Amino acid sequence: MFRRHRRLVTALTATLLATACTAGGGGSPADSGPKAEAPQTIEVWHGWSAPHEVKAFDDAVAGFRRLHPNITVKLVKGQDDTKILNAVRGGNPPDVVSSFSTNNVGQFCSSGALQDLTPFLQKDNVDLGIFPQAVQTYTQYKGARCTLPLLADDYALYTNKALMKGEQPPKTISELTALAKKLTVRNPDGSIKVAGFLPSDTYYEHVPEHIAPSFGVTWLNAQGRANFASDPGFTKYLRWQKSLLDWYGYDNVKKFVHSMGQEFEASNPFEKGKVAMAVDGEWRVKFLQQEAPKVQYATTPVPVNDDRQTTYGGGFVTGTVIGIPRGARHPQASWEFVKYMTTNTDALVTFANGLGNVPSTIPALSSPKLTLPPQFQTFLDVFKNPNSTTIPSTVNGGDFIVKFQSFVQDQWEPGKVSDLHQGLTKLDTQVDNALKLAGG
Amino acid sequence: MTGTTTLAARPPAVGSPPRATVRGPRGRRLLYWTATHAIAIAMAIMFLAPLVFMFLTAVMSANQTLTGALWPSSWHWENFGKALTTDDGVMLRWLLNTLVYAVLATVFMLISSVPVAYALARFRFRGRKTAFVLVITTMMLPPQVTIVPMYIVWARFHLTGTLWPLIIPMLFGDAFSIFLLRQFLVTIPREYADAARVDGCGEVRTMLRVILPMARPAIAAVALFQFFYAWNDYFGPLIYTKPQTWTLAVGLSTFRAAHHVEWNLTMAATLLTVLPVIIVFFLAQRVFIQGVTLTGVKG
Amino acid sequence: MAAVLTAGPATVVATRARRRHRIRVLAFMSPWLIGFSFFFAYPLAATVYFSFFRYNLFQLRPVGLTNYRFLFKDPYAWTAIKNTLWLVVVMVPSRVLFGLGLAQLLAKIKRGGNLLRAIFYLPFLIPPVAATVAFVFVVNPGTGPINGIAAKIGIHLPDWFNDPAWTKPGLTLLALWGIGDVMIILLAALLDVPKTLYEAAAIDGANAWQQFRRITLPTISPVLMFSVVTGVIQTLQYFTQAMVAANASQGNADQAGTTTAPGYPDGASLTFPQTLYNEGFQQFNMGYACVLALVLFAVAMVFTLILLRRFHAFGDDD
Known part of the structure; x- marks a missing residue:
């Protein structure tokens, strides 16, 4: 009785294995x-x-x-x-x-x-x-x-000359912050009419991977594990980002982001003159040429945090x-x-x-x-530029970025995180667990 | 039905003298009638509103759709044509794929499920009850439970990216259809089949000539349900198809992302997907409603 | 399945006739026998098997219980379980109650009843993807017409599918729009209640509520029960509407090449089948997806068994 069962189990396992191993076909030599x-x-x-x-x-x-x-x-x-x-x-x-x-x-x-x-x-x-x-x-x-x-x-800072009102493009984060406030124009109800610089992760290319490098972050540690809690760069980035966001008011930024146009169309807010400064990819030059040839603008490297001025000139x-x-x-x-x-x-x-x-x-x-x-x-x-950086590769792709971005967007920006260090530590664990699951 | 209690068996309700002294029973009935109808009409308006807005948005200009306007300032009937021809007429391809899936799945399902339902309803054999219980179980369990190994199998046969993983299983009986057909077939008195057998008909001929014509409403219902299931299916095509083999459901879900703020085109495409359903429904309303009733009540 | 192959009660029947009967049963049942084995029994067994492996369709490595352990550490899975539970607790009863209300209404209406019934039933048939896309647009603040109407009469509506707190209520509203199936089943049940019972009650002076409470409810309770249980089972598979609503409302955030966390906004629309889809077919952690499938199987099985108790009388008549 038992033997018969065992044979059945063996046969079944063999079938399963055969199925499992042949999916996809073999690799092909050159x-x-x-x-x-x-x-x-x-x-x-x-x-x-x-x-x-x-x-x-x-x-x-x-x-x-x-x-x-x-x-x-x-x-x-x-x-x-x-x-x-x-x-x-x-x-x-x-x-x-x-x-x-x-x-x-x-x-x-x-x-x-x-x-x-x-x-x-x-x-x-x-x-x-x-x-x-x-x-x-x-x-x-x-x-x-x-x-x-x-x-x-690669990424740099686009500045709209008309909206800059004669100001020079910022080189440091504190210059960027001051200008962002100065150049912002509000509607009577406090909502944003023209934004100086939107720090939110939800503004198109202002995702952490493009902005956080200005704070000198290291995404993964030497062991290939998440580094969000232990690298002070992330905390600096997040605190700066949140304080500027709060100056605008989270709801105002949310409203602005929801009503702005499509990133890759002529309705893009930078092309429309609704944003004075924005970090964007080099392709925007071509888009501006095609969609908004009248906009006068300049490009400069992304501003760096004040303690990292020697690295100015690099980017993502x-x-x-x-x-x-x-x-x-x-x-x-x-x-x-x-x-x-x-x-x-x-x-x-x-x-x-x-x-x-x-x-x-x-x-x-x-x-x-x-x-x-x-x-x-x-x-x-x-x-x-030698100071330019990229993000590391892992077995589960950009999962750590996705998780960090979702933390910033869903937890941090709306103000749901009371203890930042604790939140980042938890995030590290989640990223590492997912890496381990995928065999990293 | 269990638990049926008549009020007669209980002590008569006390302490509620008829209050119809001020307004006669007729006045109250009128009030009641008015209230019922008012609520019903309000509800009907609410149920139709999204469809109406969908239509009105579909004929607006792209810019107007972003204003929250109710009524089109100019009527853009060409939006329907645009939705159909955008991206080299990709919607027509989705439509074709959907039809292939829905028609083949329905035909295959009927060929395979009718005999099984017939056997479960008519034949006596050991294990029949077990088989029926298993049919109900497979009908109830979420399709996601077995999707991973199934995907692996179809990938092995290089059939992922096509509609076949959704169509081929229909050749081997669909649990819901078997269940519904069987529920109907057991209500047909045995005498009909017995009479046919006396006339010298074999089992297959009895089924085809005598029983199935009587089961026409149930067969129509399962066929329609299957067709609609395939037409509406999102999960299956999402897993298995690639852009060339997308069905309307999957294609439509990407339409919004591909056309961003052009809500008018998205709504036109949506309406074009809905339209066949509405037409078929009004043509075959009875079949549907009888079918649904059969799933729930005959127990 | 050996039982199916054996013939009926052992009376004195000629062996040939018995064998013919057996072959006939087998022939009629064969599509299902093959279908059940290949498309249900086998994949179920394989799901158990793969749950002990790390498998991305290229490399298969045994990992013991790692996938099971990860279930307890997976924040997405727990968010999804909470969301699905929310839907079971709120969406299912709302649908049954609303369906019952509409059915009651229809049962009372004589003229125009057929048209109303068709109107209430129709949204159920609209392809879920189309219904969701349309619904998201209609209630979309800023651009949607409903919002415009509400603003005019001074009501401030929530930002349904962009606000984590209102996403699931929004999905519930969408589900109430597609109430057709529940309503028709309950309507049929209501019309089946013998008229004589109401007449008797009216003579006894019972008011409308008492009639409902004492006659209607007990008579239709098996059907109500059926609606609740099938509602729960459907909700366990709830996938399309949640996924499409998230995609349609997110809209401007998507860009080829970048992926976003599932369940926009803030995981509020992440249902259990969606995590399974995400792990299995986006991340290709197929071993772990099998663990999720088994969890879903176990929970769905419990409710299926409840339903089966109701159907158990069916196979008995031989």
Whole structure:
């Protein structure tokens, strides 16, 4: 009786294991699949969606199409990381994927969702030295290089000249705070008509990862664990952020944020002249050119906390990454595409010009063909600045950022946290628990 | 029904003399009638209001939708066309996917569930009660309970990203439909089937020729329920489909994010999703209401 | 399932006839037998199995009870349990009471009753995604028309789906709009109450409330019970409306590439099935998602058993 049961259990377990282990299919070495010269169609997923962005990518691909007439490239716009991961896990992925953020590179590489590109790089003798050091770092995870950089993004302070009323852009947090108050215009009922600088996490790009670096924060400690309670930078950032927020009044800020327009449309409040100073990505230069050509503005590095003035000039650096999913059907052609898009100077410059992004190779950065407005120079400088930082990769992607952001947005800003240190300690535990669950 | 008590069995209510001295019974009845109808009409207005607002918003200009206005200042009928053709007519693709899912799921469900319900209602065999209890159990348990291993299985067959993981299981009986059909089939007197058998009909022919025509209302109800279930399903397509295979439900949920402040287009798209449902409902109202009643009361 | 294959009571029946009967039963039942094994029994067993592993669809590692231990440390899961409990305690009774009220109203109305019944039933059929998107817009402060009307008559309505305190009441309101199913079932039950009982009571001088309390309620109580229990089971799976409401009201915050914490605003709309979805299909902690699935299974099973006691008479007639 017992024996029979045991056999049944063994059989069942075996079935389950067989199911479990074959999902997704095996990885493919650098020489599998149809040859790059064979006629074929590759599907490329990317995240851009605004018309000028979609066109810019298409223009950059034109050179590849001329070079490889046998490869038909099908571009699919508006994809995000969740959709990419779902497609890869479902065993039905596109041939090439690109992701807007580097947050999930750790997850992509450690899980094997994207293929290690090292064999391809070695086969074609690609010199990684053409990528700046920071960029080399954020495109790999613990030695597994599963992505390459496809243009980069960094952040700086945009100031609306008319609304600045002759003031110079701030360089320190205290200057920023004073100006924010001075430039704010209120309606008779106290609500905000023109905001000097909105410190809230809910204002588009004012998320902690873009602002907190000014306070010199270290996201994860040496052991790769959360650092929110032990790094005083976070506390300084939060206290500053909250005090300015309270000066506006939380409800006023909330009301303003809810009524402001769409970030990537002409209704954007900076473009509309409803905000005097805002931290934003370099792409805004292009958007302003397209959507609000009359707005006079300047760009300067993000102000730093008063105790860190020597680090002024740096900023938050990240970028779009591109890779080949596990299970892609045409890895050879996919690699040719990835290689061309990430290393070909002409392609990168065309793309950077069209998109208003920072080129991600050293030759392209110094290309004379870069034709962007003067305000763009700040972003090139920030990109090269040694004080610029990025965020670390983990096995569960940007989960620690998501949790911190939700803490700031839902607990801290509305004033639900009575003991900040205690709150941050609890947050650390939650982040670490989630990391451990995912095997980190 | 248990617990039925007649008042006659209880001591008559005391201490409540008829108060209808000031206003006669007729006046009170009139007042009561008026109150009931007033409440009913107010309720009906409230129930219809969101639909009306949806429609009015759908024909507004994009800017007007942000003002909280009630009445369109200009009528933009083209919004319906815009909603259908935006993003290269992606809504039409969602519609096609939804139809494929709903039609195939309904047909497959009928083919597989009718015989099972018939067996549960007509045949005597050991384990019948157990089987029926298990049918009810599977009907009641949340679909999320088994989703993880199912996803793994479908991923293994490379069928994630398609609608097949939602359609194929319908070939193997749907618990709710089996339950509902069985509830109806047991009410058909055995004599009909016996008579058919005397006439030399086999079991399959008895089912097809004699019993099923009598069960037409129940079959129509389960078919409609299945069709609507697929039409409305969000969880299943959310798990399994990719943008090319999205159904209306999943597509519509992304519509708002894709069109930001263009509430008029979002509402037009929403209304286009709702419209077929409203039409089918008014055509087949009786079937629906009988069907729902069957699920709850016949017990 | 061996029981199904064995024939009926052991009377003196010819073996051939018995075998034919057996084959016939098996043939008719086969779709369900296969369906039950492959789409229910197997995945349930597999859920238990995977709950002891860390599995992201690429790598499978045994981790013992780690996933179970994490359940007690997972803030999302506890938020979700609290929210789901809130919905069970508030939304379910509200729906049954409101459904009963509407059914009573319809039972009293003779002329135009069919039209009213159709109007009250209709919202139930509207696809949940569409109903939610529309509802979020209609009650949206600032842009929604309801808000405009309320402001005109001097009522300040809450910021429903952007305010953690009002999100679940907002969802309850949405659920009351889709009351159709409960209402129809209760209406049928009300109409089934024998008229003679009311006539007898009226002769005895019972007023409307007494009639309701002494006749209506006891007669329809099994149906009320059914509505409550199925309501609880439905609420345990409550997913679509919560998720769509969060997405639709969040609106301006989403951007490709960045993810936000589930259950906007501040976890107020996070239901239990949503954490399961989030862990299993966003984070791909599939082992842990299996633990959540088992919790859901256990709770749903309790209510299913309550319901089964009501149905137990069905299989008895042989």
